[in-house]
Amino acid sequence: MIYAVRHGQTDFNKEGRMQGRNGLPLNKEGQRQAVRLREQFKDIKFDYVYSSPQERAMQTAEISTGMKPIIEPRLDVFDLGEADGIKKHEVQLDGILPNRNVYRGMENIQDYLKRVFSFMEELQQMCEGKEVNILLSGHRCTTGGIGSYFEGVPEDQNILRFSSNNGDYKKYEFA
Numbered sequence: 627m628i629y630a631v632r633h634g635q636t637d638f639n640k641e642g643r644m645q646g647r648n649g650l651p652l653n654k655e656g657q658r659q660a661v662r663l664r665e666q667f668k669d670i671k672f673d674y675v676y677s678s679p680q681e682r683a684m685q686t687a688e689i690s691t692g693m694k695p696i697i698e699p700r701l702d703v704f705d706l707g708e709a710d711g712i713k714k715h716e717v718q719l720d721g722i723l724p725n726r727n728v729y730r731g732m733e734n735i736q737d738y739l740k741r742v743f744s745f746m747e748e749l750q751q752m753c754e755g756k757e758v759n760i761l762l763s764g765h766r767c768t769t770g771g772i773g774s775y776f777e778g779v780p781e782d783q784n785i786l787r788f789s790s791n792n793g794d795y796k797k798y799e800f801a
Contacts, residue, residue, distance in 0.1 A: 627751075628798040629761045631669075632790040633686040634659035634680075639792055642714050644724065645765075646706035659793025660689035667691060667724045672782070673758040678702045678768060683721050687763035695763060700745035704767040707731025712801040722784050735783060742771035750800045769796065 634656025638645040687695035709724035713801035773781020
């Protein structure tokens with residue numbers, strides 16, 4: 627079973643800011659959310675725990691499972707470039723993303739999905755024929771990308787519809 631976890635709350639989440647690679651560690655509420663996850667996961671033995679390299683995701687993985695996560699760069703947050711840290715209501719959007727014509731340095735969404743999907747494909751091959759529990763700790767975009775791997779990329783490219791709230795998760799199973 628795959629448990630796709632979105633990291634607990636940070637002050638940027640609380641302030642309604644775009645949070646990419648310049649994000650913050652968990653705040654007190656985020657730590658409480660990770661402890662709540664630990665309670666929800668108490669009867670699950672995780673065979674593998676992977677995390678984005680961002681501190682907030684690593685903290686969530688470790689607190690919620692009691693295990694040190696394997697850092698997986700392909701689970702890293704979408705690079706928001708110059709839009710990173712700006713309040714969401716102040717960002718000029720083009721669909722679900724900051725407008726590339728306004729903010730430099732943003733990652734390409736197709737490249738982002740390729741990297742998340744390449745990890746998921748490797749994971750699926752590794753798990754073939756085995757019953758394993760795997761926790762993947764990431765971000766709104768990460769949980770959305772993982773959901774898109776299982777559900778398909780929406781026509782409007784809004785992968786965020788598959789994401790979780792802070793400190794929450796969704797379960798998936800390889801077919």
